[in-house]
Amino acid sequence: MSNELQEIDTNSAFTPFRGTGGLTADSVHVFAPATVANVVCGFDVLGFAVNEPGDEVVMRVTDKPGITISKITGDDGRLPLDPAKNTVSVSVQHYLDSIGRADIGLDIELHKKMPIGSGLGSSSASTVAGLYAIKTLMGDDRDPINLLPFAMKGEEMACGHGHADNVAPALLGGFVLIRSYEPLDVVRLPHPKDLWCAVVFPDVDVPTREARQIIRNKINMKDAVTQWGNIAGLVSGLFMQDIDLIGRSMKDVLVEPVRSMLIPDFYKMREIAMSSGAVSFGISGSGPSVFAFTRDETTAQTITQKLQQHLTGLKIGSNTYVSTINDAGPRVIG
């Protein structure tokens, strides 16, 4: 394992748009990745992107000013086609307003490739795909971090709170720390290259809005000390490429004890994962997805299979994904 650190963008300054405002193409097709937010101990401040699943947006320039959404697939009819109510179009509209190009006409197709309300940053992946699509069409070559405030607007609309721990890693790729919300200060962290992530989505609905409402508002000092020790330990482990330290730091005494009640057989799933070689196990974002870090792909595959079998025994369907950490973030695929 190399001790060399990856590129770290600390608080890239938000820079004004300096493009011509002209369009570089008539259409673009973008993929943006799912994300694991919180990373167990870092509620609202840590997240990372995975290689799959992810959402896709096809954006086409139209003659008539304003945004339309002509198609959404993979959502079972749950997402609004009304551009005033859809997080993708609303975020893109904010972006266009910010660069003084509200006169542009756009049509959006959104292809959901992951379950909604899964804890995998479903709305963030869609929003980031939309923002990356318009950034590409506008020839906006600024650092993608400049899209973050617009993406956070989408998150606020989706669940009532504009947290950045899904949208920032979806946008920037890699492992991301939200050092501060006011002012917004985002740090891209290094991570061991050979850290694998096993994700299991048990097919039960846990809307983020509700999963946030059940969290305690007040915490005691003893728990706070435990939590910030673990967050510092996790970040140190990432810098030191020390997978044991990463694993033993991923403990959450604040949120998990409450949210685990929303997840079928959470503690049994933890036992299965840890006894099968996981480095750590916890809730992905607000759940119900769970994830485990492992040192290799085979262990990650074994864990997803065992957890899926366990859920099948409970008559709960599931989706599984195995991935390393995705450092690329969104990408143009057509």
Ligand code: HSE
């Ligand atoms: N930090 C957020 C939460 C992530 O746990 O509510 C889910 O969007």
